[in-house]
Amino acid sequence: MEYDEKLARFRQVHLNPFNKQLGPWQHEQGPGKEALQVPSEEALPELPPGEPEFRCPERVMDLGLSEDHFARPVGLFLASDIQQLRQAIQECKQVILELPEHSEKQKDAVVRLIHLRLKLQELKDPSEDEPNIRVLLEHRFYKEKSKSVKQTCDKCHTVIWGLIQTWYTCTGCYYRCHSKCLNLISKPCVRSKVSHQAEYELNICPEAGLDSQDYRCAECRAPISLRGVPSEARQCDYTGQYYCSHCHWNDLAVIPARVVHNWDFEPRKVSRGSMRYLALMVSRPVLRLREINPLLFNYVEELVEIRKLRQDILLMKPYFITCREAMAARLLLQLQHRQHFVESDEMYSVQDLLDARTGRLGCSLADTHTLFAKHIKLDCERCQAKGFVCELCREGDVLFPFDSHTSVCADCSAVFHRDCYYDNSTTCPRCARLTLRKQSLLQEPGPDVDA
Numbered sequence: 001m002e003y004d005e006k007l008a009r010f011r012q013v014h015l016n017p018f019n020k021q022l023g024p025w026q027h028e029q030g031p032g033k034e035a036l037q038v039p040s041e042e043a044l045p046e047l048p049p050g051e052p053e054f055r056c057p058e059r060v061m062d063l064g065l066s067e068d069h070f071a072r073p074v075g076l077f078l079a080s081d082i083q084q085l086r087q088a089i090q091e092c093k094q095v096i097l098e099l100p101e102h103s104e105k106q107k108d109a110v111v112r113l114i115h116l117r118l119k120l121q122e123l124k125d126p127s128e129d130e131p132n133i134r135v136l137l138e139h140r141f142y143k144e145k146s147k148s149v150k151q152t153c154d155k156c157h158t159v160i161w162g163l164i165q166t167w168y169t170c171t172g173c174y175y176r177c178h179s180k181c182l183n184l185i186s187k188p189c190v191r192s193k194v195s196h197q198a199e200y201e202l203n204i205c206p207e208a209g210l211d212s213q214d215y216r217c218a219e220c221r222a223p224i225s226l227r228g229v230p231s232e233a234r235q236c237d238y239t240g241q242y243y244c245s246h247c248h249w250n251d252l253a254v255i256p257a258r259v260v261h262n263w264d265f266e267p268r269k270v271s272r273g274s275m276r277y278l279a280l281m282v283s284r285p286v287l288r289l290r291e292i293n294p295l296l297f298n299y300v301e302e303l304v305e306i307r308k309l310r311q312d313i314l315l316m317k318p319y320f321i322t323c324r325e326a327m328a329a330r331l332l333l334q335l336q337h338r339q340h341f342v343e344s345d346e347m348y349s350v351q352d353l354l355d356a357r358t359g360r361l362g363c364s365l366a367d368t369h370t371l372f373a374k375h376i377k378l379d380c381e382r383c384q385a386k387g388f389v390c391e392l393c394r395e396g397d398v399l400f401p402f403d404s405h406t407s408v409c410a411d412c413s414a415v416f417h418r419d420c421y422y423d424n425s426t427t428c429p430r431c432a433r434l435t436l437r438k439q440s441l442l443q444e445p446g447p448d449v450d451a
Contacts, residue, residue, distance in 0.1 A: 089116050134168060134182055138189040139175060141168035141182065154272065155181040157246060173276045186220065190276040198286055200256040207240040217244040219273060237268035238278065251275040256350050260292050263300060265357055278350075285340035285347035302356045309365040310345040312402035316372045317342055319383045326375060326383070334368050341365075376400065388415035391429040 092113040099106040134141040144167050151160040151167065155177045160167045166179040172191030210226065210233055217224050217231075218241035224233040234248035235241070238255055252267035253275050259265060270278065289296055289303070297303050313335070320326040335341045338352070355361035376383040377400065387398035391414070399415040401408045407421040408414070414430040 089113065092116060136182060136185060137187070138172075138192045139170040139185070140172055140189075141170050141175075143167075143179075144169055151176050153177045153181055155185050173280065175276070187273065190273060191280060193277060194280045194284075198281065198284055200281065200286065201238060202257045202260065202292060203240075204255070204257045204261060205235075205237050205240045207235070210242050213242060217242070217247055219243055219247040219271065222246070234269070234271075236271040236274050238270045238274040241271075243271045247271055247273065253278045254350065254354065256287070259350065259353050260287060260289065260296065263296065263357075265354065281350070282354075283349050283351045285349045285352070287348045287350070287353075288346050289348055290346055300356075302359070302362055305362055306352075306356055306365060307345060309362075309369050310341055312369055313341060313365075313372065314345055315400075315402045316376060319376050319386060320372075323380055323383055325380050329375075331372060331375060334371065373400075373402065390416045390420055392416050392420035 092109060096106055096109045096113065099109060132143045134143075144162065150162065152158070153160050153167070154175050160176065160178060167176060168179060168182060169176050170189060172189045175185070175187070175189070177185060210224070215224060216222060218236075218239070222231060222244045224231045224242060224244050226233050231244045233242040234245065234250065236243060236248060238253070238257075248269075248271040250269050251272065253270045254265055254267055255270075256278070258268075297307065317332070320331055326332075332342055340347050340349075352361060355364075377387075377398075378384075384398065387400050390396060390399060396417065399406050399417070401413070401415050403415075405418055406415050407418045409416070409421075409428045409431065412428065412430045412434060414428060
């Protein structure tokens with residue numbers, strides 16, 4: 001009777017998921033005691049066929065409760081579950097040692113122990129044996145050490161639990177996958193395409209039709225259909241092609257063709273490959289706006305201002321190259337993140353256009369322009385000595401080619417006041433002087449003629 005009282009107190013707190021019906025000990029209770037029943041809505045589902053059902057003393061029932069606590073899908077386990085699962089395995093071992101040898105209860109406990117170990121083996125990942133670097137299909141995978149970040153595997157499309165699973169990231173295109181999925185990937189690294197073909201598709205959503213793809217995914221060639229049978233066809237707004245749900249996750253990205261033609265920055269749905277390609281190309285200066293859409297400068301005032309600042313910076317560059325103080329101060333490194341700004345004024349990247357739309361690029365270039373002009377006109381005497389005096393009026397301060405009120409001769413690069421240059425546009429005093437000097441040198445007789 002003492003055992004029955006303990007069992008009744010235990011069942012008030014815990015429910016036995018393996019006994020939906022009355023146990024044999026309940027039938028043996030006296031008529032004065034009521035049998036405790038588990039409510040049907042609180043009872044857990046029955047065990048699958050082939051699994052032994054516990055109807056044994058209290059310790060074995062505890063083992064059943066521990067097993068049911070961990071009998072959840074593999075994808076829902078956390079690190080704390082792993083530790084508790086290991087603790088349950090230790091409890092299984094202890095129960096087996098306490099039970100009589102070769103008994104039915106011991107055999108059932110052994111089966112439960114094997115089941116727990118299999119679950120633990122499915123969750124564990126052999127991270128110790130995995131190499132730190134793997135090279136596959138031009139991907140360069142590095143084993144991640146971060147354990148607290150939850151990512152999604154690009155191959156099997158399931159969650160990567162960094163706490164309990166080993167995963168790799170490609171340093172080129174940031175492709176992420178489990179270690180067990182590495183040998184199954186079939187998509188080459190997008191960075192190789194960026195290296196060999198660094199250009200954009202500049203036609204707005206060049207759709208050719210699903211029939212031109214033979215009703216298959218443009219990337220993995222899986223069968224797709226607009227009706228979603230066998231798989232839904234999803235269009236990429238960048239390439240205009242259709243992809244399956246495994247290759248197109250409805251990611252959003254800014255389309256370069258819509259930006260340069262319509263000044264449209266609204267993100268649109270693209271495939272995974274297009275998203276990675278656009279992400280790698282966003283800072284590459286491959287857009288020559290004057291050739292692609294010269295009318296864009298007539299409608300976007302920010303681009304006109306940015307073009308003028310870039311032209312002035314290119315005129316300042318010769319001063320810094322020949323100035324020791326500027327080279328020591330590394331003033332040109334102010335534009336190290338936009339190196340193409342000190343090479344030409346025609347090339348733009350998508351990031352430049354994004355920053356121009358928000359106003360960040362204009363403010364940044366204005367500050368850099370002010371810093372450069374201050375060094376040339378105020379701080380450095382050597383750079384001041386390279387200024388010009390207007391030879392047409394011979395009045396005013398020293399002029400520099402990047403001043404807003406000056407004009408530069410296209411032939412000799414002499415600097416004049418804008419008003420003076422337009423009033424005397426037919427002649428340039430410096431060009432005339434250089435022409436006379438060349439003629440005089442050609443007319444002078446050589447030393448052999450005089451002898």
